[in-house]
Amino acid sequence: MQLDDLYRRVIMDHYKNPRNRGHFEDNGVTIDLHNPTCGDRISLQLKVEDGIVKESRFSGEGCSISMSSASMMTEAVKGKTLEEAQAMAEQFSCLMKGEPVEFEYEDLEALSGVNKFPARIKCATLAWNALRKGVEQSR
Numbered sequence: 001m002q003l004d005d006l007y008r009r010v011i012m013d014h015y016k017n018p019r020n021r022g023h024f025e026d027n028g029v030t031i032d033l034h035n036p037t038c039g040d041r042i043s044l045q046l047k048v049e050d051g052i053v054k055e056s057r058f059s060g061e062g063c064s065i066s067m068s069s070a071s072m073m074t075e076a077v078k079g080k081t082l083e084e085a086q087a088m089a090e091q092f093s094c095l096m097k098g099e100p101v102e103f104e105y106e107d108l109e110a111l112s113g114v115n116k117f118p119a120r121i122k123c124a125t126l127a128w129n130a131l132r133k134g135v136e137q138s139r
């Protein structure tokens, strides 16, 4: 697939140097999801205190799009309220529909080109579906 060079570099950077990969031992919610089309999976952990995402970690296996999206998402939600995290998931859906969206965490915009590749939208969205569930379970 063809993505703008700069975007591709940002995606590969997150894929090769994932942020927040791993897991923490203390309390938190864990969401396990898989992408039914390919079987790739993600496990997302969120630690929420006083309605604020204090920590988020992920593990799993998947393509560069799914893993980089997870890396970016876990970075973007840190320090956000549950409402802000949910709003960000909505924004991400808009991005996947091809709408122009500006994110405070700008790396996310590197995934904008993915909307042209329907199979890849599922890859990019996996982590965000996990986030939605994690937010619900942390309320």
Ligand code: FES
Residues within 6 Å of the ligand: 001, 002, 065, 120
């Ligand atoms: Fe585009 Fe493989 S990353 S089809």
Ligand code: FES
Residues within 6 Å of the ligand: 035, 038, 039, 040, 062, 063, 064, 065, 066, 122, 123, 124, 126
């Ligand atoms: Fe499996 Fe992208 S090909 S998540």
